[in-house]
Amino acid sequence: MKSRNYIILFVATTLMASCNTSKKETVMLKQSDFPAPPVAEVIPDTFTNFGQTRIDNYYWLKDKNNPKVIDYLKAENAYTDTVMASTKALQQTIYDEIIGRMKEDDESYPSFSDGYYYYSRTEKGKQYRTYCRRKGTMDAPEEIIFDVNKMAEGKPAYIFHGYSVSPDNSKAAYLCNETGSFAEFTLKVKDLASGRDIGFTVNGATSMAWANDNKTLFYGIIDNTLRSYRILRQMLDAPKADLVYEETDTRFSTYVSGSKTKQYIFIESTSSTTADERYISADKPLDAFHVFLPRIQDVEYSVYPHKEKFFVRYKDKENLNGKIYEAPLTGHEDRSTWKEFLAHDKDVRIEGIDVLKDYVTLELRKNGLSEIIAKPVSGGEDKAITFPEPVYSAGLSGNPEYDATTFRYTYTSLNRPTTLYEYNIANGETAKLKEQEIPSGFNPGDYVVERLWATAPDGVKVPMAIVYKKGLKKDGTHPTLIYSYGSYGISSDVYFSASMFSLIDRGFVYALAQIRGGSDLGEQWYEDGKLLHKKNTFTDFIACSELLINEKYTSANRLAAMGGSAGGLLMGAVTNMRPDLYQTIVAQVPFIDVINTMLDDTLPLTTGEYEEWGNPNEEEYYNYMLSYSPYDNITAQNYPNILVTGGINDSQVLFHEPAKYVAKLRSLKTDDNIVLLHMNMDSGHGGATGRYDGIKDTAFEFAFILNRVGIEK
Known part of the structure; x- marks a missing residue:
């Protein structure tokens, strides 16, 4: 769900066929070759909606305070360990390969802001980053702001x-937690001279912004459904905070931020379709917040201050891809004072914006590919950066300094490591600042990247990017991994993943399907994959899978699929619809129990999701959501091999969803394939939080896929 959006773990695909018949054929072990898997107790709960009755035998698994639930999860993990025991050496090999492609001692390229160069670094053997700065020059003594390892x-x-430094550079407010949750953070303030925490501590904080007096902090907090619903103001030495804004519409969440120009504090309230903002002068923290433009349903806008005007990114039903206005600093409530700065284009979506003194830099998306331009504030010729490859991702990094005449951007593709560049707007020159290093060596020319177009059942063309090792013969024998997400308008961008080459170098084809529900081909692409059009997401993915088979990259008995969070919903849906199409499925922290979750408004991230999935309290939406909800549509049929992951502290997709799914799936499936639940008993939505532990998780999932297609080394 919205925040059920994090996991986009990219993996690789297709196995090079070996026709050496003298080799001993790998024996594929089945469920019956192992001890019997755990069987969850059946305790029926009955639910009736709109005259329809549902019986949920595993509803009881949602209570993690019930010892029987914890015992069941531990039994599932023990069973998973038993089944995966034979892959331990393979997991270690994959882990070592990924580490070999990673520069363990590394440092980000420094960024200059308010007199300091800020950067972070990783150190060999350490799980987390260290955040540092140097005053004025990189030759100055290093100041360690946060050593996250300690x-x-x-x-x-x-x-x-993350953290936010006060305007006078003396303090830093920061957010952290010890649970792995993506929604429950503690806010603290650190004095950077002494290294000690000072002032107050807030549990459940979501965002933060400093006033220019360096002693007033604004912050957001969550309610019991983890919705960010209040903005408070507190002096560092004050015993309590003052409420400055409360968002009472449960579809909306609210956040606070400071402007790049240091002039304003903004409060944004946003739902899936609507957004509005209010602001005050950062010099006057006690003032009442002023609404920039009143809320209008299905109108989203964001304000980007320039010292002489406001730039407003604006979207409504007639301008889905967005447009940009400039508005005066005073009198902007009168829309007649607004001037169009960038017109709407039905073929070009506005992805990002950064305002400098003389230019507005923009990240745009056209035909599924990124474009970056610098547009003069006072008019004149645009400066555009062109990219030569047919499949790539480029991201605008901007510049934290308002007066800058340069900006940064990143470039990556499936076979090109991520590279940071700096573009000089004045002379049009580009400088490479830092390229992702692959210590074990990497040659992009050893791999082929293609862009394919599948045809969906309604005739729509769906793009898909693939990468494989050069020399592959299209004979249908290669193992392949297809991945996608397809929700919330989040695009499935291509990028270089050092880990996925542990599959590709073993002959896999890796495919990334850019299906509806994301915004890969513009905002209408997103609209066509949500609410009562959600099934387009699933049929697009199936069409991409079929194309890989029809074009003889792979076959159904060699095809694996992976998706996480809302992408896990995708996995569950396509597995119910076309279980014959896939040999193996990896569903990471899957949003799988759609009806039960969306009917329970006491759960996190439910009412705020009505504009994404629909409100199941309305019969039309209830019936449609019920028709695809993966948990509700499990039937007595053959299913692929399936690995399902979860996190006990998951705030986005609660742990019981993957647990219930596995329990019900095992009770109904008619095959002898393996179904595993891998529940992290310490963390949340993103799995292990340390970088080395995260690589172990990746190696585990890859080993499952490789084992299921018969690759043992």
């Missing part, structure tokens, strides 16, 4: 969620 010491999970 902060996380002795803790099974730890997330450092």
Whole structure:
């Protein structure tokens, strides 16, 4: 769901066929070759909606305070360990390969902001980053702001969620947790001279912004459904905070931020379809917030201050891909004072914007590919960066300094490591700042990248990017992994993943399907894959899978699929619809129990999701959601091999969804394939929080896929 959006773990695909018949054929072990899997107790709960009755035998699994639930999860993990025991050596091999492609001692390229160069680094053997700065020049003494390894010491999970430095550079407010949850963070303030935490501590904080007095902090907090619903203001030495805004519409979440120009504090309230903002002067933190433009249903806008005007990114039903206006600093409530700065284009979606003194830099998306331009504030010729490859991703990184005449951007593709560039707007020159290093060696020319177009059942062409090792023969014998997400308008962008080459170098084809529900081909692409059009997401993915088979990259008995969170919903849906099409499925923290979750408004991230999935309290939406909800559509049929992951502290997709799914799937499936549940008992939606532990998780999932297609080394 919205925040059920994190896992986009890219993997690789297709096995090079070996026709050496003298080799001993691998024996594929089945479920019956292992001890019997755990059997969850059947305790029926009956639900009736709109005259329809549902019986849920595993509803009881949602209570993690019930010892029987924990015992069941532990039994599932023990069974998974038993089944996967034979892959331990393979897991270690994959782990070592991924580490070999990773520069363990590494440092980000420094970024200059308010007199300091900021950067972070990783060190060999350490799980987390260290955040640092140097004053004025990179030759100045290093100041360590946060050593996350020390902060996380002795803790099974730890997330450092970011920090904000006060205007006078003396303090830093920061967010962290020890649960691995993506929605429950603690806010603290650190004095950067002494290294000690000062002032107050807030549990359940979501966002933060400093006033220019360096002692007033604005922050957001969550309610019991983990919705960010209030913005408070507090002086560092004050005993309590003052409420400055409360969002009462449960479809909306609210966040606070400071402007790049240091002039304003903004409060944004946003739902899946609608957004509005209010603001005050950062010099006057006690002022009442002023609404920039009143809320209008299905209108989204964001305000980007320039010292002489406001730039407003604006979207409505007639301008789905967005447009940009410029508005005066005073009197902007009168829409007649607005001037169009960038017109709407039905073929070009506005992805990102960064305002400099003389230019507005823009990240755009056309035909599924990124474009970056610099548009003069006062008019004149645009400066555009062109990219030569047919399949790539480019991302605008901007510049934190308002007066800058340069900006940064990243470039990557399936066979090209991520590279950071800096573009000089004045002379049009580009400088490479940092390229992702692959210590074990990597040659892009050893791999082939293609862009394919599948035809969906309604005739729509769906793009898909693939990569494989050069020399592959299209004879239908190669193992392949297809991945996608397809929700919330989040595009499935291609990027270089050092880990996925542990599959590709073993002969896999890796495919990334850019299906509806994402915004890969513009905002209408997203609209056509949500609400009462959600099934387009699933049929697009099936069409891409069929294309890989029809074009003889692979065959159904060699095809694996992977998706996480809302992409896990995708996995569950296509597995019910076309179980014959896939040999193996990996569903990471899957949003799988759609009806039960969306009917329970006490759960996190439910009412705010009505504009994405629909409100099941309305019969039309109930019937449609029920028709595809993976948990509700499991039937007595043959299913592929399936690995399902979960996290006990998951705030986005609660742990019981993957647990219930596995329990019900095992009770109904008619095949002898393996179904495993891998539940992280320490963390949340993103799995293990340390980088080395995360690589172990990846190696585990890859080993499952490889084992299921008969690759043992």
